[in-house]
Amino acid sequence: QKEVEQNSxxxxxxxxxxxxxxxxxxxxxxxxxxxxxxxxxxSPELIMSIYSNGDKEDGRFTAQLNxxxxxxxxxxxxxxPSDSATYLCAVTASFGNEKLTFGTGTxxxxxx
Amino acid sequence: GAVVSQHPSWVICKSGTSVKIECxxxxxxxxxxFWYRQFPKQSLMLMATSNEGSxxxxxxxxxxxxxxxxxxxxxxxxxxxxxxxxxxxxxYICSAAxxxxxxxxxxxxxxxxxx
Numbered sequence: 001q002k003e004v005e006q007n008s009x010x011x012x013x014x015x016x017x018x019x020x021x022x023x024x025x026x027x028x029x030x031x032x033x034x035x036x037x038x039x040x041x042x043s044p045e046l047i048m049s050i051y052s053n054g055d056k057e058d059g060r061f062t063a064q065l066n067x068x069x070x071x072x073x074x075x076x077x078x079x080x081p082s083d084s085a086t087y088l089c090a091v092t093a094s095f096g097n098e099k100l101t102f103g104t105g106t107x108x109x110x111x112x
Numbered sequence: 113g114a115v116v117s118q119h120p121s122w123v124i125c126k127s128g129t130s131v132k133i134e135c136x137x138x139x140x141x142x143x144x145x146f147w148y149r150q151f152p153k154q155s156l157m158l159m160a161t162s163n164e165g166s167x168x169x170x171x172x173x174x175x176x177x178x179x180x181x182x183x184x185x186x187x188x189x190x191x192x193x194x195x196x197x198x199x200x201x202x203x204y205i206c207s208a209a210x211x212x213x214x215x216x217x218x219x220x221x222x223x224x225x226x227x
Contacts, residue, residue: 034215043118043205043221044156049214088155099146100207100216104155 003027006089006103015112019076023089023103026070033065034100035074036088044088048074079110114140116208118219125196125226133191133222135206141186142208146216147179150203162189196226 003026013019021035032051036044048063050056050072056063062075072091076083089103115138125131135145144163148156160176162168162183170176180192189208193200203223209216 032214041203041223043218045218046215051214099158099161100156101158102155 004089004091004101004103006087006106008104009107010109011106012109012111013079015079015081015110017079019079019083019108019110021074021076021087021089021106021108023072023074024070025072025089025091025101027091027093027101028067028070029093030067030070030091031094032092032098033063033072034090034092035061035063035072036090036102037083037085038088038105039085047087076108081110081112084108084110114138114208114210114213114217116142116206116217116219118206118222120222121220122223123225125224127197127226128195130192130194131196131224133193133204133206133224135189135191135208135219137187137208137210137217140208140210142189143186143211144209144216145183145189146207146209147181147189147191148205148207150205150221156205159191193224196224198226200224201226 035048038044050063050065060077064073086105088105090100092098117136119134147159159174160168160170168181183189205221206219207216
């Protein structure tokens with residue numbers, strides 16, 4: 001059974017601070033890793049994708065991947081109230097035309 | 113990014129009736145489409161994967177005769193919930209990917225309520 005695990009939270013972070021979200025996965029052949037943001041009642045929105053070990057930065061977001069440890073994380077710098085949402089980690093064995101396995105999501109609340 | 117449109121965004125139906133949900137790729141050819149279901153406070157669970165012109169591949173535990181998926185063209189896939197019951201009430205989300213895509217794109221989702 002392929003699994004993706006996340007701490008369900010809730011995670012509360014003061015506005016302006018760094019929010020750190022973590023995810024582990026069980027399938028060693030996983031190749032593609034995604035972080036989605038989902039607001040209540042809405043569809044997931046892609047925040048970051050990462051395919052190789054190391055860090056990938058995009059604006060206030062940094063994804064980190066460590067395939068040896070089967071671990072992927074998302075850092076959100078200068079957290080804003082609009083970042084309050086559920087963050088879903090997803091992995092796939094190949095690329096975007098393969099099915100995603102989602103984690104249960106971490107609910108993040110940014111406190112003004 | 114590519115645009116995927118899902119319709120309707122919400123629907124209420126009576127128990128025992130059937131409901132059809134459409135998922136369209138507006139600016140690319142979707143060789144693969146995925147259908148997910150999400151219950152409140154839970155994550156997305158994949159129901160089935162469909163490739164254009166082929167029968168859908170259903171995940172374990174998903175009734176293929178209840179959830180009919182058609183992917184007859186490269187821009188349209190439909191999910192029909194047949195003989196819907198209140199326990200089928202959920203948020204249904206499609207995503208689509210084209211050949212060579214590194215990610216799939218999600219539709220807006222459909223909130224189904226069966227009364």
